[in-house]
Amino acid sequence: MGVTPASRLRSVVGDRTATPLAKAFGMEIVDDLLRHYPRRYVALGELSDLSDLQVGQYATVMARVVESVNKTFGPGGRKVRTEVVVTDGTASLTLTFFQQKWRRAQLAPGTVGLFAGVVGRFRNQLQLTHPMFDPVQDDDGVPDPDGRVARGIVPIYPASKGVDSFALEKAVAQVLAVTDVEDPLPDDVRAARDLPGIEQALEWIHRPRRPEQWRRARERFRFEEAFVIQTVFAQRRHSAALDVAAARPRRAGGILDAFTERLPFTLTDGQRSVVEEIASDLAAARPMHRLLQGEVGSGKTIVALMAMLQVVDAGGQAALLAPTEVLAAQHHRGITAMLGDLAAGGMLGGAEHSTRVRLLTGSMSAAAKREALLDAASGAAGIVIGTHALIQDSVQLADLGLLVVDEQHRFGVEQRSALVDRSAVTPHVLVMTATPIPRTIAMTVFGDLETSTLRELPAGRQPIQTNVVPIADKPAWLDRAWERVVEEVRKGRQAYVVVSRIGAADEDRDGTDRAEGVAPTRSLVDVHAELASGPLSELRLGVLHGRLAPDEKDAVMAAFAAGEIDVLVATTVVEVGVDVPNATVMVVLDADRFGMSQLHQLRGRVGRGSEPGLCLLVTEADAASPAAERLVAVAGTLDGFELSHLDAALRREGDVLGASQSGLRSSLRLLSVVKDESVIADAREAATVVVEADPALDSLPALRAAVARLEETRQAEYLERT
Structure with missing residues (x-):
């Protein structure tokens, strides 16, 4: 058998070459190397722009030597330093070699x-010390073994010191x-887009003779990356469509109607539209797989509750899975309060059409947990709200009809499946996120889910x-910021002060990133002590963080x-789900340590009542720094979707998708999930057609192999979380 993309790289190039490739880039098979595309190209005669160089980066440049001298130094002048000055015609760069006269x-x-x-x-001059050197042309007629002169274009690869x-x-x-190499793109898919075949594209991207060639090759591989991912999702959607779920149609005169009649406000047009979408899904005999995303305060919880009540009316149960005990308890309090006597099923004072709402967390007392488990198993509790404790084998639900997963990105597929797989009939699934997701990312990360979006805020939101x-x-x-907090409290209102870490020993354990070159962040312990004895000493201060005992929280x-x-x-434990309408002001310390979408989530905790909200983003970042620019962007708009696009554009592609920071095994080399919306949408449509015709890809072995390789990567681990 010949060499294929799946062949071990070591067997083709030898240990001497393969070992550093594996160490530097994680390359193990031939495909890893073939898919390590050049990051740019230099035409012979076109010198690099040396003004773009940054101290500390590993750079490869094409330049012309203008000066080369040997200088002696050291005792008796016995050591030699060779200094070579190269130029791009405008800027210059010094190359320094020691003992290589x-x-x-x-x-x-x-x-x-x-x-x-x-x-x-x-000495204020950029330099390369002991750089690698490779000639690209020889005016003396020396042979050109690499064929560069004949091709006229030199590929420049992402490289490392090794x-x-x-x-x-x-x-x-x-x-x-x-x-x-067999082509994973079906012939008809490729031909319809006038894309080159795989072998042609690999030659063009690695050894082009004209710029048009590497551009067309990149276009082809960009589409291929999107197509393989979308094929994975198309297979999942096809498989899900074959599953059987219990239809949970809306029933007139039940608890949902009773709840709707009592609502003290009118649903927004967006809420009504999404409620109808979900109601239609629930009435079908195949499982719903829907993502519900929306602005902070757009009313996702009401929509989810109405879906849960529809399932209860149809004789089933709904479970709401929350990532933290604080959020689970908040959901329980809020839903119970909204339902009133409709949440007192079988109890004294319960309404005619009512059910029970039970909370299940790991920290509950044995007696409370036993009561919740009994109501869940008997079906008396139509709605069960909990954290990871819901996933335990000891938790049994009589008839799980709907699983609602809040803040989906905090759960793995195995956690969600623990509830889904135990059910006799596949339940419907509604995934919620309060972080607006750009359409391109939704198609790439949540590609097996239908998406509903709430953009409109309910009337009365300040x-x-x-x-x-x-x-x-x-x-x-900063002094003025604390004065504003005092002023608000004197008016009878309340405030949040948000910090990025708990104590002195913590290193960003609350999900924030440590920025380089800035002062250390302030800890919750220190901030609380300073405020209690200083500017807020006359106020009543409380402390909340993830390590408090659940009953303390x-x-x-x-x-x-x-x-x-x-x-x-x-x-950031208050980032989502916390609803205190009387809170009107928030001070975020070290705000530059938080992501833009995270800051948007945080400030959504204020302005939830009758008074407008104020959010103060405190930072020591330099005004000209990217971190400060991000804060200005957050202050400049209340549109979470606009911020999510900006946030995604400013972050590394791998971070957007959740891949490992090195991104070495990421399947995405050329595709940008932020910028390539049209490519992803086109690939999704094409993949759907291919999978509908051949779900197992039996007639397309190369595509089947590409899908299998994707599923083996760390990238696939993140995709599985959806």
Whole structure:
């Protein structure tokens, strides 16, 4: 059998080449190398722009030598330093070699070559120390073994200190010459888009002769990446369509109608539309798989509750899975309060059409847990709300008809499946997220789910003013921020102070990123102590974070909701689900450590009552830094969808998708889930047609193999979380 993309790379290029490739880039098979595409191309005669170089980066540049000298130094002048100055015609760069005086002759003025190394700075001049060097042309007629002069274009690969671009170029040429590659794109799909075949595209992307070739090759591989991912999702949607669920049609005169009649407000047009979409899904005999996303405060919980009540009316049960005990308890309190006597099924004072709503968390007392488990197993509890405790084998539901997963990104597929798989009949699934998701990412990350979106805010929601407080330049503004908190409390209102970590020993354990080159963040412990003895000493302060015992968390939240705490000093545990209408002001310390969408979520905790909200983003970041620019963007709009696009555009592609930070095994090399919406939509449509015709891909072995490879990557692990 010949060499294929699945062949071990070591068997083709040898240990000497394969070992550094594996160490630097995680390459194990031939396909890993073939899919390591050049990041740019340099035409012979076109020198690199040296002004773009950054200190600390590993760079490969094409430049012309203008000066080459040997300088002696050290005791008795016995050591030699060769300094070579290269230029792009405008800027210059110094190459420094120690004890290699022969370099002066090799790099004579006029020599053009590729130079690679880590960019440093010496005496305010950018330099490469002991760079790798590879000639790209030879005016003296020396043979051109790599064929660069004939091709006229040099590929520049993502490289590392251990493996330079030249070594990658040679290794790719070696495997291209011996590898047989089958095309994962079906012929008709490729032809309809006028895309080159796989072998042609690999030649063009690695060894182009004209810019048009590498551009067409990139277009082809960008589509292929989208197509393989969308094929995975199309197979999942096809498989889900074959599952059988119990139809849960809407029943007139039941608990849902009773609840709807009591609503003290009118649903928005968006809410009514989504309620009807979900009602239609629930009435079908195949499982619903729907993502419900929406703005902060757009009323997702009401929509989900109406879906749960429809299932209860149809004789089934609904389970709501929340990621934290604080959020689970909040849901339980809120839903119970909204239902009133409709949540007192079988109890004294219960309404005619009523059910029970039970909470199940790991910290509950044995007696309370036993009572909740009995109501869940008997069916007396139509709605069961819980955390991971719901997933335990000891939890049995009489007839699970609907699973609602809140903040889906915090759960793995195995956790969701623990409930779904135990059910005799596949339940309907509604996934909720309060983080608006750009359409491109929704198609790529939640591609097996239908999507419903709530953009419109309910009537009466108050605006939230957001201001950046740049204390590096204006330290007095922080004092004014605390004065604003005091003013609000004196008016009978409440406030949040949000910090990024709990104590001195913590390293960003609440989900924030440590920024480089800025002051250490303030801890909750220190901030609480400073405020209690300083600017907020006259107020009643409370503390809330993820490591408090569950009963302590509940007590703090209950006290804050009851108005017994004026200011809640908290971590991001208050990011979602916490609803205290009397809270009107939030101060976020070290705001530059939070993502844009996260800040949008946080500020959604204020302005939920009759008074407008105020969010103050405190930062020590330099005003010209990207971190400060992100805060200005958050302050400039209340549109969470606009912020989600900006946030995604500013983050690394792998971070958007949840891949490992190195991204070494990510399936995405060229496709941008932020920018390539039309490509992804086209690929989704094409993949759906292919899978409908051949669900198992029996007639398309190369595509089947590509799907299998994707499923083996860390990328697939994230896709599975959907």
